Amino acid sequence: MDFRNRFDVINRESQFVNPGIPICFIIPEYINKKIIDKGSKKQKEQAWKNLILTEQLRGRRLVTGLMSSMFSVSNKLDRTIFDAENTENLPGTLVRREGEKPKGAKTVSEAYDYSGSTYNFYKDVFKRNSIDTRGMKLDSTVHYGEEYNNAFWNGTQMVYGDGDGEIFQRFTKSIDVIGHELTHGVTQYEAALEYEGQAGALNESFSDVFGSLVKQYALKQRADKADWLIGAGLFTNKIKGVALRSMKEPGSAYNDPTIGKDPQPGHMKNYVNTSSDNGGVHINSGIPNRAFYLIAIELGGYAWQKAGKIWYIALTERLRESSNFQKAANITYEVAGTVYGKTSHEQNAVKKAWDQVGIKIIAMK
């Protein structure tokens, strides 16, 4: 959507601000927007702060997308890798810039190469220009913390631990994990799914889906040849498990005395109600993960071409912050109908897959 249209959306919505909430804006919203568009750099920054405040107060999703409109657009891949030197200070020391030859530890090369693979996947398949559609720089920090058993997206960059050598190896080892983390950035700039409950599980699932597709695209693998695993090879050989998650068979990725059994359900009847992990965002993501896998297998060929396209349109154009599984099912069904035709094989595959994980499509029209 052109950002000027987004402004129109905001202007229309602003008529519905609850009059009972005493919010006063000294500078009218449309003037802030005009300054962002035409003002000097300093004026733009101040106008932007004003606009963020108003948008935060109203809980809007559009503000992050608008943010990019005040910065220049780049059409080039621009990666920077930092080394936290086993501290938790971000971003750390710069170790490799875009275009520089490989240097430093293997984890530096992996973070550099696989973030490039992810950028190219989004560019080639969906014509997307980086995380924010405006060429956002891809910053990664490796060697984060001491024996750190995690990788995460902090809202502005990717961060990777080395693992403790007991349970986990370094987190840059797996291309789909890097695709997963970068996709959290894409989600942040698009549907902005809340990181809680079913919306959070969808947020996680989109990262798993596109993380897996990044790997499949890099390997030029057809759906039936892919492993549909997330984080294969991250566990040390002391752990009984093949990966963090299986999209094909949620709940089957590991079963180990130290870390327990993979708790993911693959069907709504086994949905896990929990307060931990932000309401089980990494647990219940197994349900939409399996739905995507089933569609991809049903449609055959390269999973990014049809199933991936449906999911991408849903993420970037239709889903909202608080969307739940039912909404995601309805929307992907509707998108499949729009793109491939009503009652097409593709639309029927979407319906069948959601049905197989316990979600009946409710037609919106």
Next chain:
Amino acid sequence: MRITVERSGGLAGIRISKEMDAKDLPSALIRTAKKIAEDKKVFLIIMKSPPRGAADHFTYKISIQDGTNLRVVECNQYNIDDDLKSLVKYIEKNSKYE
């Protein structure tokens, strides 16, 4: 006094629970645990929101049982207090998995 640290979330989403008796802690960390246990104002600290768009971060639930007195603190990697973080790290490193 027993301290239980439950960590959830992270990319892997693996829930880990570790427990330790306060007598097995270094003296500085015993003081931290006692401070939390005795602070009448602290019962449950609800997690503040992580940065916008952030994902795959760790969340923590720290329970301190002192006789019949139970204190529970919930936080995440972005808002955990430095003293509490030292306590959590020590227990994570030096206690077996529950």
